[in-house]
Amino acid sequence: MPFLNVSGATIYFESKGHGPHILLIHAGIADSRMWENEFHSLAKQFHVTRFDLPGFGQSSFTGGTFSYTKLINKLLTHLSINQTHILAASFGGKIALNFVLEHPERCLRLALQSSAIGTWDFSQELQEYDEKEEQLLAQKRFEQAAELNYQTWILRDRNPESLDPKLKKLVIDMQMAAFTRPEPPFSVEEEASMPPIPDRLSQLKLPVLVIIGENDVPDFQNISEFFNQTIVHSEKMVIPNAAHLANLEAPELINQLLISFFHS
Structure with missing residues (x-):
């Protein structure tokens, strides 16, 4: 199985398919298995990569200072990918936003499912x-x-x-x-050094698809509306009868939305 060593972590990843590249970043209550359906379905038309964030699935922290942005950069470079689409959920959405804001030249389109935002007045x-x-x-x-x-x-x-x-x-x-995974002490670089995401959203110039489940936590429904109002080129889709991980409850609808969005 493919593993990539980066500063502070060892990362499990897998890639499949041909065509424009899509990077899948999972939620904080999940690992790359949450994208099982999307990974195989999207790979029929795209080159798709999913990976486990360190501390999740088969990826581990190795101690010291760690950077999610540097991880994504190194993974894309390892795969010889110059530009990618990104699909990210919840905590993974926060990671994706930081990456795109730091490296806008590397991302073509961004799909956010129930994305976190960092600083927020939570209920x-x-x-x-x-x-x-x-x-x-x-x-x-x-x-x-x-x-x-x-x-x-x-x-x-x-x-x-x-x-x-x-x-x-x-x-x-x-x-x-x-x-249940034991991890060594580590620190995350971006958390301390980057300005809050809400203050930087107006900088986003790429198309953004905001996906939210109808039954999701109200805080995240509010965040999705904030994204839709603040990001210039954004559209919002509410998934009926679904909660925080809408792709696991409405896979066919999500696939249709993603294929249409990434092919546009």
Whole structure:
């Protein structure tokens, strides 16, 4: 399996297909397995690469200072890719935005699914969620922390029987892989040195597709609207009956949107 050593981390990645390149960046409650459908479907028309962020899936931190932007740059260079489209979800969206703002010449189009933004006035609901997750992880109650994430981000207030049980199993499995992985001390370069993303969004000149699930956390619905209002060349699509990882609940609709957007 292909691995790439970068400063502070060892990264697992895989590529497939031919044509214009698309880089897939997963959410913080997932790993590259969340893109299973998109990876194979988009590869019929594009050259697609997915990878695990360090600390997720099969990628690991190796200690010291780490940079997400440098990681993406090195991965693209390793693949001999000068320019790429990017599809990113949640925490991965925040990483993608930082990369595109630092290296606009390397990105053609950007699709953001329930993207995070960094600095934001988060609701009481999410503040309480953060506190509860930290408590559970500190107590090494990893299964309960994974269940909390599934209920907060995926199930929401819906009937559990209305969702495919395979969806819950995948999310729990991805979370457990991250929670139970021992990691050395590390620091992330961009977090301290870059200006806040909201202050830089007006700099984006490339086309941006903003995807949000109808049942997503209200904070992220507000963030998606902020993106749509602030980014000059943006369009917003609301996915019916889906929550934070809409591509796992409406794969066919998401594929249609992505193919149309990246072919434009």
